[in-house]
Amino acid sequence: MLLFHSLTNTKASGGKELCQVWERLLASEDGTVPVSVVPECLRKGPFLVPVEGEADQSALRHLQAEIPQATRDDVWFFVTEACTNHCRYCRQRIAGVKGTRALEVTGVQKFWTWYFGQRTREHVSLSLFGGEPSLLGLGLIDILEESERCCVTANARIGEKNMFSNGMAVSGDLAQELSNRGVKVVLSFDGPAFVNDVMRGQGRFAGAMRARARFASLGENVGISLAVGPHNAAYLPEIAVFFAESLKPKNICFIPMHRTRGAPDDIFVAYDYIAQQMLRAYDLAAPLGLYIENVSRLVDLFVTGSVRYSACGATSTRVVLFPDGTVGPCQSSYIEPSLRVPLSEASLAGPEFKQWECRSPFFTEGCLNCHCLGICGGGCGLDSIQRGRGIRETDPRDCAVPNAFLNWAVDRVLARTDGDAPTTILGTQDLLFLRRGMVANPQLPFRGVAGSGRLTAAQVAQCLLE
Ligand code: SF4
Numbered sequence: 001m002l003l004f005h006s007l008t009n010t011k012a013s014g015g016k017e018l019c020q021v022w023e024r025l026l027a028s029e030d031g032t033v034p035v036s037v038v039p040e041c042l043r044k045g046p047f048l049v050p051v052e053g054e055a056d057q058s059a060l061r062h063l064q065a066e067i068p069q070a071t072r073d074d075v076w077f078f079v080t081e082a083c084t085n086h087c088r089y090c091r092q093r094i095a096g097v098k099g100t101r102a103l104e105v106t107g108v109q110k111f112w113t114w115y116f117g118q119r120t121r122e123h124v125s126l127s128l129f130g131g132e133p134s135l136l137g138l139g140l141i142d143i144l145e146e147s148e149r150c151c152v153t154a155n156a157r158i159g160e161k162n163m164f165s166n167g168m169a170v171s172g173d174l175a176q177e178l179s180n181r182g183v184k185v186v187l188s189f190d191g192p193a194f195v196n197d198v199m200r201g202q203g204r205f206a207g208a209m210r211a212r213a214r215f216a217s218l219g220e221n222v223g224i225s226l227a228v229g230p231h232n233a234a235y236l237p238e239i240a241v242f243f244a245e246s247l248k249p250k251n252i253c254f255i256p257m258h259r260t261r262g263a264p265d266d267i268f269v270a271y272d273y274i275a276q277q278m279l280r281a282y283d284l285a286a287p288l289g290l291y292i293e294n295v296s297r298l299v300d301l302f303v304t305g306s307v308r309y310s311a312c313g314a315t316s317t318r319v320v321l322f323p324d325g326t327v328g329p330c331q332s333s334y335i336e337p338s339l340r341v342p343l344s345e346a347s348l349a350g351p352e353f354k355q356w357e358c359r360s361p362f363f364t365e366g367c368l369n370c371h372c373l374g375i376c377g378g379g380c381g382l383d384s385i386q387r388g389r390g391i392r393e394t395d396p397r398d399c400a401v402p403n404a405f406l407n408w409a410v411d412r413v414l415a416r417t418d419g420d421a422p423t424t425i426l427g428t429q430d431l432l433f434l435r436r437g438m439v440a441n442p443q444l445p446f447r448g449v450a451g452s453g454r455l456t457a458a459q460v461a462q463c464l465l466e
């Protein structure tokens with residue numbers, strides 16, 4: 001957190017109830033963060049470490065109070081359990097829940113009645129996924145139209161619309177109707193055909209490419225989601241460049257396999273290796289204009305001067321409807337019935353949603369000393385639960401990506417500033433110290449020297465974006 005503000009040189013935002021640390025930060029010079037004036041922050045590392053003493057507790061309360069209120073305006077429909085593919089890593093298949101149930105228009109009506117009975121919203125977003133949503137054919141359009149009608153009746157409109165698809169069942173008519181309604185499509189690819197078809201089945205790359213061509217002929221640019229496993233982890237940078245140059249998607253999201261209970265070990269790759277590969281992919285493909293979601297959204301924090309309070313929409317923005325008429329906040333909870341509740345018993349104010357709202361590293365004791373606190377989000381709640389942990393607990397395996405990112409970011413700032421630029425707030429030695437993973441050492445040699453040479457937010461952003 002403090003490193004974050006230090007690197008970006010942004011002002012710490014003032015809350016209604018300023019903590020002692022914040023008061024001192026804001027009173028300092030121009031409101032930036034000279035570490036030397038906040039010794040409380042140095043006790044266990046460069047971040048606010050709210051563990052002991054009144055100042056620490058005050059800082060923690062401040063951070064927790066800043067966590068945004070839950071909105072639950074990001075609606076997802078799991079439209080069908082059926083799928084065209086038999087991917088070896090499919091979580092649905094591994095969890096034994098693959099069936100043929102599909103959402104019906106009456107179920108969609110009931111959902112919106114339930115939703116607007118509790119929420120007044122001018123805008124919601126709607127995402128369609130499965131299984132394979134395009135197997136519903138033009139039935140998908142019925143669901144969209146009914147949703148639009150229900151929203152208009154409630155004086156709301158659907159802003160963003162998305163569909164996640166493997167592309168195999170996207171007809172020309174369906175592509176046209178989706179395009180007419182402004183639905184943005186994300187197609188799943190694991191790489192070029194010789195990589196993709198290893199796990200997804202023969203001909204699946206060609207099928208996804210057919211769908212991509214249909215959307216391209218309508219002037220639509222698709223996004224790409226890419227499951228990462230042993231078949232492609234070693235090639236992620238090359239794959240990202242391949243897609244950036246051949247398909248020119250707007251964005252690509254790498255999806256490391258979640259550790260679903262019962263999944264064979266041989267479909268997993270260590271997260272720290274995947275993290276390194278994603279960062280290499282960013283180095284190569286971001287200059288080609290590709291938004292590598294897993295990395296770019298962390299870079300965005302430095303660009304926009306924000307803090308990441310949670311890892312995913314399940315904590316605060318998302319509501320998911322499943323074909324069996326249950327709802328919950330996590331779109332993958334088709335494998336975890338304990339996280340879903342029948343619509344007739346569900347409430348956005350009920351524990352099924354509320355228990356997720358404090359799932360943030362700022363509420364997790366084991367995270368409060370972590371140097372990744374400001375960028376991490378705390379990892380996947382479903383992973384924690386599948387591992388037999390509580391919803392407020394983190395899965396330590398999820399720490400690999402934020403740690404790798406922070407090391408990379410520090411290295412990059414050092415490299416882009418010739419390694420010896422005085423950063424004023426965090427000196428070069430401090431950054432080197434961080435990079436070596438020694439942040440837990442309470443004797444950090446912060447300098448906090450006042451004067452010129454301070455890195456501006458724009459400079460740091462530039463270092464990470466170039
Ligand atoms: S989940 Fe891990 S990396 Fe993230 S804040 Fe907690 S301890 Fe740090």
Ligand code: SF4
Pocket residue numbers: 311312313314329330331332333379380381382383
């Ligand atoms: S809890 Fe995990 S699986 Fe569920 S939405 Fe969040 S990141 Fe995805």
